Amino acid sequence: WTGTEGMTREQLETSDKIGIKDPTGLYGFGGYFAHKIVPWPEDNEKGWYGFKNLTIFRYAEVLLMYAEACAMTGDNDGLQYLNAIQNRAGSAHVSSTLTLDEVKNEKAFEMWIEGVRFPDMVRWGDTDGIVNNGKNIPSTYDAFFTKKEPKHRIYVEYSNPNKGQTGFVKGKHEYFPYPKVTISRNPNLQQNPSGL
Template sequence: NAANDLDERKSKDDKDGAVKVTKGFAWALAGKAYLFAKQYDKAKIALKKVIDSKKYDLVPGEKYADNFHIEGDANEEKVFEINFEYNTGKSNWAGMIQRSSWMETNYWNWRFDHFVVSPNKVYCGGADGWGGLGVPQWFGDEFHENDGDHSYRLNATLKRIDDAVYHMSYGKDEIDKMTDEQKKTSDKIGINDPVQGLYGNSTWLPFKQVMRASDTQGKKYGDNIRLNNYLVMRYAEVLLNYAEACIQTGDLDEAKKYINKIQERAGSKTISETVDMDVLKKEKSYELWLEGCRWFDIMRWKDTKAIERLTKAGTVVPHLFDKVFRAPKADDQDVNWEYGSEANSRFYTTNTPETNFKVGFKEGKHEFFPYPQTVLDKNPNLQQNPGW
């Protein structure tokens, strides 16, 4: 209903149309809502309106990473994002930390004090990181197997530990001018913490949301307040949602057309000849990683394999070590070398069972948050959600 009264984006180049609620965004949300309601025919109609408007497009593969940084603000792929603008009337501590994405470098950047020198400090513009996100080994391995070494999408989303340590700029000639062979044994770089290593990390590091130095707009508020727009929905999600609706209504040729568009833009080595829900689920997990879709998809699909993994989440936590600073010990559990053996790997993981944590998804409980007690006190007609 809202779409009737909203402006339409003027063209793919209309940046204003990417940062306000438009017909395209309303149609995209309607389609997503119909998908969740299992009204697939209605989802197809709404989502196809976005496609047929020709006001949106996938950016070229070489610009895929820009979608998550200031260089990609309001580009042709953005269906809706929240606009951040520099305001000279606001200082760091009198408005901007409340109005922007504060401390994102700390959160997303890798744990700086466990490296000899942080390998992405130059990339980020100087702020240190706390290592707040670990990538499951299985996910990085499956993503790599699907996409291959030359995928724009994989390389913009995750980074192998050796690629990070060997190939990111340190801003120091004594390191940057070393060959890869020299770097493989150098103690001037690497993970120098022999106790924890990089706690909670596999041999794949998160990269998609790591802040670039340019995202600070020249450090207008320092090096830890990002000013690139906050992404809510991009066209790739519209195409994948449309493809799902097509699969669910038996229109497999139409679904394949749009899944292939996503795969081809990604630079993936996998271009599906046939498609089904398994193909769709995998593509969506790779394409939209860390964009707020995955949990809700797992819940509505009742995806057995994903839910089984969630029930075990946190029961075993990896430590990522560097053999230059710590050789594997006899009592290490599940030693996993990055490239399969010690002979051709510098980095490896071990596992620590976390027996003292109450972890893992519980079906029938964790699909919902609990009502706060203060809310229940005010409304005795409410019943607490199951399990809480």
């Protein structure tokens, strides 16, 4: 955004200094962008964003895991921690009962795009909805550059670059495969089904 300081919204809408300039678009982006992972200015180290403040594990996830364990065992103690996260986030919905569905919904909101959803879905047995993942991959484009429109407009097109079977396969993808070097060093180790 260098050179856009002080520009009005109307000026930005027609400026060639912003937007998705790559004619191939942004592969894998479905028309929305994860502002929660955009680096803050203080993350800029020596002129580049090194993500020195990259979060590996958040306390909110610890509370949600505890709430999940309580929901699974019928212990209502986890409700206070689920509510604490909902109240901190300013949620319009604050759970009145502790159920696994309440925890699942809150975890989807709280941990969005933080790389924990897939292991959660496998643990919960909720993988039926991802059996076709990878069939249609979105790419996001800017019509200002690709269609020569007078103002920036984001649009999405889908492609199917993956041939054959894609998505989750029960009985195969629950575990990651062991690396080949690990298998070769330990002949007693059986490869996980995902590596076969």
